[in-house]
Amino acid sequence: MTGQEKKFSRRNILKGAGGLAAGGSLLGLGSAHARMRGEPRLPPGKVMKDKIDAYRGPLPNRPGAQPNDGYSVRRAADVFRRKLDAARRYLTTQPPPQETNGDEERYADYRASFTKTLPHDSRGRVDPAAYDSLLRAMRSGRPADFERIQLDNTVRTRKLANPQGAFVLPMSGGDGHAARIKPPPSFTSDEMAAEMLELYWKSLLRDVPFTRLESDPLMRRALTDINSFPHIVGKPKRGLHTAQTLFRGETPGDLVGPYISQFLWYDVPYGSYTMPQRYPIAAQDTNFVTESAEWLAVQRGAVPRSGVRGPERFISTPRDLGAFVHADFPYQTYLNAALILLGMGPDVVAAGNPTNRQTTEGGFVSFGGPDILDLVALTARASLCGAWYQKWLVHRRLRPENYGGRLQFQAAGMDDYDLPRLLLETEALGRTRRQYGNVFLPQSYAEGAPTHPSYPAGHACIAGACTTMLKAWFREDKVLSRPVVADETGHTLLPYSGTLTIGGELNKLASNISLGRDWAGVHYRSDGIDGMEMGEAMAIDILRDRSVLYNEQFDGFTLTTFAGQTIRIQNGRVSGGRAGY
Template sequence: MRALRIRVTNAEFWKSRPAVTHPTNGDEARFVNKIGSFSKALPHNRLGEVNLRAYRALIQALRTGDPALFEKLPLGGDRKLVNPQASYAFEMAGPDSHQLRIPAPPSVSSSATAAEAIELYWAALTRNIPFVDYGTDPLILEAAAELSGLSDFPAPKVNGRITPQTIFRDNLPGTLSGPFVSQFLLKPYPLISNITEQRYRVPAAAGNDFLTDYGEWLAVQNGSTSFPSTIFDPIPRYIRNGRDLAEFVHFDFSIDSGLIACRILLALGEEALDPANPYNKSNTQIGFPTFGSAHIFDFVTRAARPALEAAWYQKWLVHRRLRPENYGGLVHNVKMGNADYPINRQVLNSEALARTFDRYGSFLLPQAYPEGSPTHPSYPAGHSTFAGAMVTMLKAYFNESFVLPDPVVPSSDGLSLLPYTGRPLTVGGELNKLASNIGGARIAAGVHFRSSNLSGLKLGEAVAIGILRDYQKTYNESFNGFTLTKFDGTTITI
């Protein structure tokens, strides 16, 4: 009966939340040719503009939710859309996806989207530069200088300037301290009775920038599955540059980064657990199904799927924002004189775009993946959303102020880990950096805008907090609640 009361009380709590409206940037209604909307895998004309009949069929399927209509969608090639019907799924713990609100993304014609695109072009141009060389590399210094002068670009700055220490990072607590890559993507982690080193298969430096040829780009927009293969380095390496980081999130499963971080944290012992854990001071018991490893692993991984459902609701049923590679197509056709799209001149006149043309012979945004982006809309970023949810869970169960022992930084060749001797790195800061890295890796790959990542992180955080709330009264232990620091720096207790 107690369990029933808790279930009913939780259900009534979410049912009583006021209905929310979901703002959009208005691009879908503003542009008849749908240039600001996601349409990859549908048929397109020679400019990469979607076939309007096919787009209307997609909208009709999304408006009705009829599974039969999704099966009749006219695709342009062999590639399929990624799971639009997940937009309608409900959860039994935490908020339903349609109850969570995120801000509208910038319009395709805005200076904010232009600024985000310039960052993406620079990220593509600098993929091979080791993070440890950012302070002295002339291309990084040039990128930081141009990004510093952009309007509507809310990236972290020092004295009003983007620096080699802040470039391609997020302004979350702890993310600007220490090495670019989180300790949770560098340090070895326990797996059963083994210790696993985090050296990964990575692409070679040359020959792995894709969709810079217009014919290849257009074929991929139409859903072609005929594209070149990635050329891999024969030597596994620690993550040492943007290209390595992008590959980590190419074929990862949604729970991988959270699981690795959880294994590392549990191996640090009881001192790394959250001070509120009811078994920290017990003389006779330890936690396992509750407040122990089984509990923590379960909640970290269970947060990922509801977070993705929340992201998918926003992607398919609200925003349908175009992908960066689509934006690059608009830029290319404007610069080549093939079309007159309302692209902000900030990107058209940028040094990043000029350098891209000099290197590749087109104004398309170079992609790290042969297939370009996934076939689902850009906003919010799915990787950022599930990373935000898992990191929020980890901050609830572990001591955010705990200083990580023996921090490391990868060598410039990625073959070794070197001691890091700078300021102490805390669990909370490095978890925030992990979430930032997972989202930033998709920027390095060229498949997401910065604003998609930030909104995704906060959406995932809200999902995790809702799940923690619904379970708070299910425990027998004397427990005063979960305390954690949100991505905006505020501290809450659940």
């Protein structure tokens, strides 16, 4: 073995890797506890630099080399160096401080924080000692402290949804703890009240078919009510919503064509089986958490009674959409979309895919079906890591059902939470009060919201991330053939005559899933819109890593962001727009 080959022996590579890990530990870079406390992560020092640079010299290259000699060592060193380059980029890129809305520090009684499953008094106010036990666990990160979190003992209580998931370490893309998101609206702000106003109207319109939503008389009342409020959510035209913009998403494509994306209606090719997208629906006019005792039990985490399920049909009402996002698995929608697009053939593959110009081979392990299907699944979990960090370690935002309870007790004169009084005077709240005798926010799900904080929505982070992957892989400008729209009953798909593109319908798909949870009453609009943006940034970083791993001559991934910017990701770099987080 030559001296150069000895330098790149497996033993020396592993020795260097161990030194790198030790260097990271000495620098405090491996401490989740330090990150939680908000301590700055130190930039790499000389020890770290020496370990990295030790493997940047020339590699042995002997044509025809056999396994277990210099060639295999070269491969191992190349893999190690590429991983090291990616890791160094994340190490040396310091994200800005993550801001909060200050609500948890502002209120000693934790009125604006997520407290579900913890002990509450008869008006839904959390036991501060119990909430402190949750904070103690989140701040220490010790598994034993999570076992000491004080859950409610007056009902058969659901468990918290994996707060330790906030500490998961990544092996693909960036660290979820480095992902950044704007702070959510504060508890007493007009913006948060406007988000609640939208949710009350969505609860009133759940059973109106999408095909006549824009022309429904109740939609006109919603427009007047929402446009008259001091703050207006979404993307209104010239400051005011129209029937064509209200309740829609905020990306290019959301305002074009039917409310529902084609990727939620097209048949899905699952191997030799073609799956029509008919799903079990929730029973019409059946809402939950609409009276005081039920609301309190839900806050305490009571195991829910079973909801009534209807027959299968195509998604045709907001309630149908809410039922779909109640039972889906994390990347189901984007796996379906990928399979649909792969089934359309090579004409829809992105122009930059090397298989378009290769004359002797097609894509498979690289630039083929297994590649994009892997990216969809991998990116979904990575985005959840970022979401769980923000949910549990940063914001701990209360769910809309809890805000509705605060509003009810303020309206009844039992508590004063300083919530905007104009909200109580809106038509949406008046209609809710007349229907139920109170202003608790009606829920689509018997259990109400999940047992994890509201901001950001996990569904939205996945939507932003997975949709970004699909836009990088397929031609966004390609016009879809034979678009459809579900009829009012949801039993039949009818031809749609408008022009719809892959990119627009993928954006719409992300919004449908993100805001579909709003139709059920379990999320605010900002949970979805901001979560999509964060998921997009996390996906861009994964694409940066993936872009340096191929053997093919590759000009990079090109895609259009939710903000309408065209970016290219090539050789680990992003040009033309945002560069991940």
